[in-house]
Amino acid sequence: xxxxxxxxxxxxxxxxPFAAMLLADLGADVICVHRKGGTVTPGMPERSILDRGKRxxxxxxxxxxxxxxxxxxxxxxxxxxxxxxxGVMEKLGLGPVTCRxxxxxxxxxxMTGWGQDSALSHTAGHDLNYISLSGxxxxxxxxxxxxxxxxxxxxxxxxxxxxxxxxxLAAILKARTSGQGCEVDASIYDGSAHMMNLLLTMRQTGNxxxxxxxxxxxxxxxxxxxxxxxxxxISVQCLEPKFYGEFLxxxxxxxxxxxxxxxxxxSWPTLTDRLTGVFASQPRDHWxxxxxxxxxxxxxxxxxxxxxxxxxxxxxxxxxxxxxLQAAPAPRFSGQxxxxxxxxxxxxxxxxxxxxELGIASQPD
Numbered sequence: 001x002x003x004x005x006x007x008x009x010x011x012x013x014x015x016x017p018f019a020a021m022l023l024a025d026l027g028a029d030v031i032c033v034h035r036k037g038g039t040v041t042p043g044m045p046e047r048s049i050l051d052r053g054k055r056x057x058x059x060x061x062x063x064x065x066x067x068x069x070x071x072x073x074x075x076x077x078x079x080x081x082x083x084x085x086x087g088v089m090e091k092l093g094l095g096p097v098t099c100r101x102x103x104x105x106x107x108x109x110x111m112t113g114w115g116q117d118s119a120l121s122h123t124a125g126h127d128l129n130y131i132s133l134s135g136x137x138x139x140x141x142x143x144x145x146x147x148x149x150x151x152x153x154x155x156x157x158x159x160x161x162x163x164x165x166x167x168x169l170a171a172i173l174k175a176r177t178s179g180q181g182c183e184v185d186a187s188i189y190d191g192s193a194h195m196m197n198l199l200l201t202m203r204q205t206g207n208x209x210x211x212x213x214x215x216x217x218x219x220x221x222x223x224x225x226x227x228x229x230x231x232x233x234i235s236v237q238c239l240e241p242k243f244y245g246e247f248l249x250x251x252x253x254x255x256x257x258x259x260x261x262x263x264x265x266x267s268w269p270t271l272t273d274r275l276t277g278v279f280a281s282q283p284r285d286h287w288x289x290x291x292x293x294x295x296x297x298x299x300x301x302x303x304x305x306x307x308x309x310x311x312x313x314x315x316x317x318x319x320x321x322x323x324x325l326q327a328a329p330a331p332r333f334s335g336q337x338x339x340x341x342x343x344x345x346x347x348x349x350x351x352x353x354x355x356x357e358l359g360i361a362s363q364p365d
Contacts, residue, residue, distance in 0.1 A: 001333055002028040005078045005172065008070075009054070010061075011035055012083030014127075014152065015160030015188065016111040017050040020081050022165050024053035025329035025339075031073060031354060034347045036060040047344040049326045057355075058348035061092050072358045074099045074106060078175070079168045083111040086121050096183050106181040107171040111164050113155075115187035127155035127188070134159070136192035139199065142224070143213025159192030214265060221271035222247065222262065225301055232284030233301035236275075247296040251278065 005028045009020040017032075024030040032051060036058040057073075059066040071094075074080065080099065082089055089095045096108040113130045114120040131137045131154050132147075140149045149155075164186035175181045199217075202208035207216040217223050217237075222244055225235045238247040244262050248254045258274070261267060279287060284300050291298035302310060304325055308318035317328055321341030328339055352362050 001336070002026045005029065006031070006076060007168070008033060008073050008077045008080045010080070010082040010084075010089075011038070012081075012111070014083070015156040015164065015186075016081050016083035017048070018157055018161035019109075019111065019164040019168070020054065021050045021052060022161065022329070023168070024342075030054040031077075031350070032056050032345075033061075033070060033073070034058045036063075036066065036348070038347070045324075047322065047346065049324055049344065051344040052326070053342040054345060055350035055354060056345040056348055057351045061094065067093070069355070069358070069360060070094065071099075071102055072360065073354070075102045076358070077103065077106060078172050079107040079109055081109045081111065081164070081168070086110075086112065086116045100181055104181065105175040105179055107168055107175055107184060108181065109164055109168045109171075109184040109186065111160060111186050111188075113160075113188045115190060116183075116185045118187070118189070127152050130188040131155040131159065131192045134189045134193040135196055138210075139212060139215070139218050141212070143211075143219070154195070155188045155192050158195055159190070160186060160188040163191035163194070216263075219265065220262075220268050221275050224272065226276055226279035228279050228284040228287060229281055230283035230285075234279055234284055234287045234298060235301055236296075236298050238297040243295050243297045246294055247291075247298065250290055250294060250296055 002023060005023070007020060007023050007028050007030045009016065009030055009032045011017075011032060011034045020030050020032065030053070032054045034056050037060070038058070057069070059070055061067060061070060074094075090097075096106075099108060100106050110116060112121070113125040113127075114123065128137070128149065131149060136154055136159065137147045137149055140147045140154075164184065167184040167186055171182050171184055199208050202216060209215060213219045216239070221236075223237045223239065225233050228234055236247065238244040241262060245254070248256070248259055253259050258267065259271060287298070288300040300306075304318065307313065308320070308325065316338075317330075319326060319328060319341055322343055326341060328341075355362050
């Protein structure tokens with residue numbers, strides 16, 4: 001879908017590479033500028049899933065010869081992704097003013113936690129810090145529990161990478177009609193706050209207040225996960241009355257007077273305790289089989305390997321390729337060939353190929 005669009009990615013961590021992977025998955029020509037002589041980040045593999053489908057060239061952005069190669073790449077690109085603290089690219093002499101002088105239509109994508117010009121823009125932070133201050137972490141746990149969020153999913157990926165990718169594509173569309181690119185200031189703080197708007201809409205109706213555990217999605221007995229008899233977990237979220245009715249029917253609780261007032265906030269803690277006992281009486285797979293195919297809105301909590309083995313994976317959402325479990329691109333488009341996982345490059349693997357395209361004689365790496 002993005003055939004003909006070129007993105008230059010300056011090697012970074014987390015949300016920047018993820019956004020670039022997403023664009024590569026959609027067909028963009030993504031060239032990752034890896035650090036020359038750089039080492040693999042601790043905890044990351046030599047060939048990262050986040051580099052799949054990209055091409056790699058290793059450059060030293062403090063070396064004049066390599067800077068010229070980088071500038072030649074910029075001149076051919078639709079977009080650029082960098083994830084340094086504000087001002088770092090400018091100190092390298094490769095900030096948006098310099099790059100857009102070479103290529104006025106270039107979209108300069110900047111991925112940070114706090115944004116380019118905030119009170120905290122020059123301070124360190126991580127996923128959990130950004131979503132803590134943005135408000136996105138507030139409703140993430142049961143009342144009384146310490147807030148807990150899936151690592152990176154709400155901040156780095158949801159509020160960061162996905163907003164950066166959307167911003168880049170929107171700006172590239174504009175540049176193709178105007179001839180003028182722009183900077184995309186993608187802040188995880190901003191993006192994760194923006195993701196709260198659905199919940200804030202519910203606040204307008206009185207269904208989502210500030211108090212945790214008293215809201216329509218974080219308090220009811222019918223909107224949570226339960227521990228099963230074997231230590232596994234089952235998730236329940238039957239919001240609408242008809243789905244709640246199906247849930248009660250399958251549990252044999254349709255005629256139990258205690259469960260009749262679905263939205264009675266005062267009864268939620270008591271009914272949660274009752275369902276805790278019910279689900280603890282049988283293993284997870286017993287409950288998964290009981291609710292399978294129903295409209296009760298109940299599903300087992302699976303790890304990625306279990307998800308790959310589940311019948312839902314008839315869509316081939318989960319695949320194993322190059323020795324790594326990974327998820328297929330999303331969304332899907334009609335008329336496109338079936339996807340297969342492309343390999344991830346080694347650092348600098350495509351140097352000669354890229355230099356040839358730029359008309360630069362091959363040089364020692």
